[in-house]
Amino acid sequence: xxxxxxxxxxGLLKTKENIVSKxxxxxxxxxxxxxxxLDEIEEILxxxxxxxxxxxxxxxxxxxxxxxxxxxxxxxxxxxxxxSLTELFSFQSGDRSFFEVVPKPYVIMxxxxxxTGKTTSIAKIARRxxxxxxxVTMAAADxxxxxxxxxxxxxxxxxxxxxxxxxxxxxxxxVAFDAVAAALARGDDxxxxxTAGRLHTKLNLMEELSKVKRVIKKAMPDAPxxxxxxxxxxxxxxxxxxxxxxxxxxxxxxxxxxxxxxxAKGGAVFSIVDKFKLPVVLIGIGEQMDDLDEFNPRxxxxxxxx
Amino acid sequence: MFDSLSEKLEKAFKTLRGQGKLTExxxxxxxxxxxxxLLDADVNFKVVKQFIAGVEEKAYGQETLRSVAPSEQIxxxxxxxxxxxxxxxxxxxxxxxxPGKLLLCGLQGSGKTTLAGKIALHYQKKGQRPLMVAAxxxxxxxxxxxxxxxxxxxxxxxxxxxxxxQICAEAIEYARANNLTxxxxxTAGRLHIDEELMxxxxxxxxxxxxxxILLVADSMTGQDxxxxxxxxxxxxxxxxxxxxxxxxxxxGGAALSIRHITGKPIKLVSVGEKLSDLELFYPERMASRxxxxxxxxxxxxxxxxxxDVKEAVKLEKKxxxxxxxxxxxxxQLQQLKKMGSLESIxxxxxxxxxxxxxxxxxxxQMKRVEAIILSMTMEERNRPQVLNGxxxxxxxxxxxxxxxxxxxxxxxFQQMQKMIKQxxxxxxxxxxxxxxxx
Numbered sequence: 102x103x104x105x106x107x108x109x110x111x112g113l114l115k116t117k118e119n120i121v122s123k124x125x126x127x128x129x130x131x132x133x134x135x136x137x138x139l140d141e142i143e144e145i146l147x148x149x150x151x152x153x154x155x156x157x158x159x160x161x162x163x164x165x166x167x168x169x170x171x172x173x174x175x176x177x178x179x180x181x182x183x184x185s186l187t188e189l190f191s192f193q194s195g196d197r198s199f200f201e202v203v204p205k206p207y208v209i210m211x212x213x214x215x216x217t218g219k220t221t222s223i224a225k226i227a228r229r230x231x232x233x234x235x236x237v238t239m240a241a242a243d244x245x246x247x248x249x250x251x252x253x254x255x256x257x258x259x260x261x262x263x264x265x266x267x268x269x270x271x272x273x274x275x276v277a278f279d280a281v282a283a284a285l286a287r288g289d290d291x292x293x294x295x296t297a298g299r300l301h302t303k304l305n306l307m308e309e310l311s312k313v314k315r316v317i318k319k320a321m322p323d324a325p326x327x328x329x330x331x332x333x334x335x336x337x338x339x340x341x342x343x344x345x346x347x348x349x350x351x352x353x354x355x356x357x358x359x360x361x362x363x364x365a366k367g368g369a370v371f372s373i374v375d376k377f378k379l380p381v382v383l384i385g386i387g388e389q390m391d392d393l394d395e396f397n398p399r400x401x402x403x404x405x406x407x
Numbered sequence: 408m409f410d411s412l413s414e415k416l417e418k419a420f421k422t423l424r425g426q427g428k429l430t431e432x433x434x435x436x437x438x439x440x441x442x443x444x445l446l447d448a449d450v451n452f453k454v455v456k457q458f459i460a461g462v463e464e465k466a467y468g469q470e471t472l473r474s475v476a477p478s479e480q481i482x483x484x485x486x487x488x489x490x491x492x493x494x495x496x497x498x499x500x501x502x503x504x505x506p507g508k509l510l511l512c513g514l515q516g517s518g519k520t521t522l523a524g525k526i527a528l529h530y531q532k533k534g535q536r537p538l539m540v541a542a543x544x545x546x547x548x549x550x551x552x553x554x555x556x557x558x559x560x561x562x563x564x565x566x567x568x569x570x571x572x573q574i575c576a577e578a579i580e581y582a583r584a585n586n587l588t589x590x591x592x593x594t595a596g597r598l599h600i601d602e603e604l605m606x607x608x609x610x611x612x613x614x615x616x617x618x619x620i621l622l623v624a625d626s627m628t629g630q631d632x633x634x635x636x637x638x639x640x641x642x643x644x645x646x647x648x649x650x651x652x653x654x655x656x657x658x659g660g661a662a663l664s665i666r667h668i669t670g671k672p673i674k675l676v677s678v679g680e681k682l683s684d685l686e687l688f689y690p691e692r693m694a695s696r697x698x699x700x701x702x703x704x705x706x707x708x709x710x711x712x713x714x715d716v717k718e719a720v721k722l723e724k725k726x727x728x729x730x731x732x733x734x735x736x737x738x739q740l741q742q743l744k745k746m747g748s749l750e751s752i753x754x755x756x757x758x759x760x761x762x763x764x765x766x767x768x769x770x771x772q773m774k775r776v777e778a779i780i781l782s783m784t785m786e787e788r789n790r791p792q793v794l795n796g797x798x799x800x801x802x803x804x805x806x807x808x809x810x811x812x813x814x815x816x817x818x819x820f821q822q823m824q825k826m827i828k829q830x831x832x833x834x835x836x837x838x839x840x841x842x843x844x845x
Contacts, residue, residue: 148452150629153443215652216516216625245680247520247555252548269555300655303680333516337449337629339657360515363598364634 103395104386109404112362112386120149120366121406124182128175134167138175142182150337150368155375159185183402189371190398193380199395200233206284208292208317208324210277212310212351213331214343215298218359220249222331222385223293224256225393231260235290240280241266242273242313245297253295263289273297273309274316281320294325301346311350327354329382332369334361340369344377359385359393370401429481434466437481448658448697451633454667462488482698489694493663498647498672498688502618506538506582507589510615512608512643513623514635515596518651520549522623522677523593524556525685530589531562538587540578541566542611543595553593560682563587571595572610579615592617599638609642620645621674624661626653632661633668640669647674650688654678658697731824733788737780740773778806779816791817 104112123145131138139160146156162185167173172181209226211219220243227237239257241264243249250266257264265280267273277294284292296313299306317324330347332340347353361367361384370381384401385393438459445455466484500509509526511519520543527537539557541564543549550566557564563585565578575592582590594611597604612620622636622645639645648665653676662673673688725735780788782805787794794802794817803810 144452147446148630150449150631153446214627214655216518218516246552247559248548248552251551252546255547300652302654302656333625333627335514335625335629335631335635336627337632337657337660338447339449339627339655340629342656363514363600364631366630368629 103397106400109400110407113404128178131175133173134175134178150366152338152341152372155372179406183406187398187402189375192378199382202291206289206292207326208281210294210325210328211331212296212347213298214300217331217333219331220252220295222357222359222393223295224260225390227262227293228260228390230291231262237262237291238280238284238289239264240277240292240294242276243295243297244269244271244273274313277313278316278320281317281324301343307350314351329355329357331357331359334358334367336369341372341376344373353379355380355382357383362387429466429469431467434463438463441485444699448660449629450660451630451664454664486694490690493666493690493693494672498674500619500674505588508615508617509619510592510617511621511623512594517623517625519623520552520593522649523591524682525677526591527562528560528682529685535589536587537562537589537591538582539564540575540590540592542571542574542592544571545595571607572614575611576614599635605642612643621647621649623649623651626650626659626661627657628661632664636665636669645671647672649675651677660697662693663697733780733791775808776816779808779813782806
């Protein structure tokens with residue numbers, strides 16, 4: 102059911118300090134909501150890694166709200182800005198929990214550029230499903246990076262789930278295929294596929310991912326049921342390019358944003374949903390196992406402004 | 408996604424040429440675009456502010472030059488200023504004694520371990536005997552990862568089951584005992600606000616007193632780069648920065664932010680998946696990249712390396728007098744091919760890289776064009792007008808293509824001939840037979 106509000110607010114503490122303390126200063130300097138204050142708000146949003154484009158949209162929306170409600174007292178800008186930011190997520194219906202999964206096995210494929218935290222996220226997701234009493238198989242389809250298979254194996258061991266692995270340098274698609282086939286045979290509830298990190302600009306490596314996806318379908322025609330892109334929360338404007346290209350090739354179902362603790366600005370959360378209308382399904386706000394959980398837009402924005 | 412900065416400025420300045428001086432008004436207009444370009448490139452907004460103020464000051468009152476558009480002039484001022492801040496000359500890595508000691512630190516996932524392997528390989532090639540030290544005891548299989556890399560490049564890896572400062576201290580003994588000349592310490596990724604782990608780094612520094620401490624930074628990092636760099640610098644007073652994942656398409660504004668905040672030079676850049684993909688840092692190129700101007704310097708260098716100047720002069724002379732033939736075209740293709748993949752070449756051209764993301768360049772198309780030309784007789788290559796239906800059918804057969812493809816090539820070729828005729832008189836050098844592959 103997502104993070105408790107307290108935990109979320111705590112995890113986002115630094116991000117919050119970035120946006121809200123700056124906002125407070127700005128509001129302190131301007132009594133009325135005027136062009137100067139809006140300019141400052143624009144800057145504050147951009148400085149949180151929200152894209153220039155999305156920032157423009159949010160500020161425009163804010164202007165409309167100000168005019169419509171006839172407000173000019175700068176103190177009220179918080180509430181309005183919260184609404185404008187939350188509005189970006191209006192397409193994201195919170196219909197079903199990420200952790201309710203049918204059919205069986207439910208296949209999740211995890212992709213992303215190097216170093217975003219794919220493997221660690223997979224461990225956290227697996228542990229969560231395990232504690233819900235589900236049977237999980239991990240697929241170590243990152244056959245490229247040195248010791249990536251060992252890394253996932255250690256996690257599988259700690260979490261206590263199944264793992265299917267191949268040889269380093271082997272064919273990642275066949276590892277994914279074997280994992281799905283094994284899970285089908287065993288009657289597992291879930292398969293989570295780890296893939297090698299790759300920059301979205303490497304066409305041949307991206308093509309390999311499409312192949313993994315195609316081959317999975319041979320084991321189970323409607324799989325993968327979710328293809329999720331992991332984005333590092335400290336990434337700047339390049340996050341949008343990553344989403345664009347991964348989405349074009351793999352038709353993503355959603356985004357996981359990691360490393361939102363620390364002083365990460367997390368603006369990517371807003372830019373991505375605005376530009377691609379792709380749901381953010383999970384966010385990571387710390388290094389502990391339960392620091393990755395469902396994303397709820399309203400809570401997220403509230404926690405930022407709390 | 409965005410026009411290149413120079414394109415934008417060109418639009419803004421169309422009417423300005425020859426107006427005498429760069430005034431406050433016309434500078435301010437262009438500065439808005441510069442600001443946006445820098446923000447889009449992930450340069451920290453505070454750094455942008457200070458940077459812009461500096462540029463404005465330099466730009467006011469400069470005479471507009473007759474030979475270049477004011478937009479180009481402003482871009483030049485900005486570019487030079489960027490190069491200046493980014494460090495002018497490239498800063499070398501220096502070791503004070505033997506064994507040399509280099510410590511890598513940074514956030515999780517910035518690419519420290521892979522970089523350790525790259526640096527080891529680089530110095531091994533130069534005749535050093537490197538040792539890599541696995542001091543990341545937190546991430547599962549991090550030690551194993553370094554060991555695997557070590558095996559690939561035949562470099563020993565040191566690790567004992569102790570605390571990281573102790574591991575590093577013992578590594579020095581090990582290096583001395585085994586006559587190794589360079590030690591690379593790979594540490595765990597950590598958040599800059601994690602006091603305990605930052606203290607650990609500081610302890611390692613005390614124990615081994617490294618010659619070089621490099622902050623390893625992901626070139627895709629956003630606004631937060633300044634906080635990370637400032638905090639690591641405060642704790643460690645690092646000696647330089649290594650930028651990773653520069654083979655992606657991020658504009659790399661983090662480089663400018665880090666440099667500006669810490670004053671520390673960027674010493675290395677990591678540009679690919681292979682362990683040999685390590686380069687020195689060139690401020691010029693980084694400045695062009697941040698401004699979205701493409702990497703013209705590298706392109707020109709590449710062209711100079713590979714293109715036979717005599718051939719080029721001969722071709723130009725020929726084109727001034729006679730028609731461009733299929734044979735000339737084939738020669739051009741060969742020159743182009745020597746420079747690398749079409750994709751990598753196009754990416755260096757300003758304004759192209761952003762559009763290119765949506766285009767898949769089909770290198771096999773180039774092979775087909777070659778095959779078609781090679782299936783022509785010399786006469787056909789030099790006098791394309793003789794290419795009638797039966798000749799075309801023969802060529803299609805011979806090259807394993809279709810008549811349609813042969814027809815298309817001939818048609819495009821004729822258009823190109825026409826263009827060359829029109830351009831005769833000066834602009835020849837700009838010709839690139841690129842539209843053949845669309």
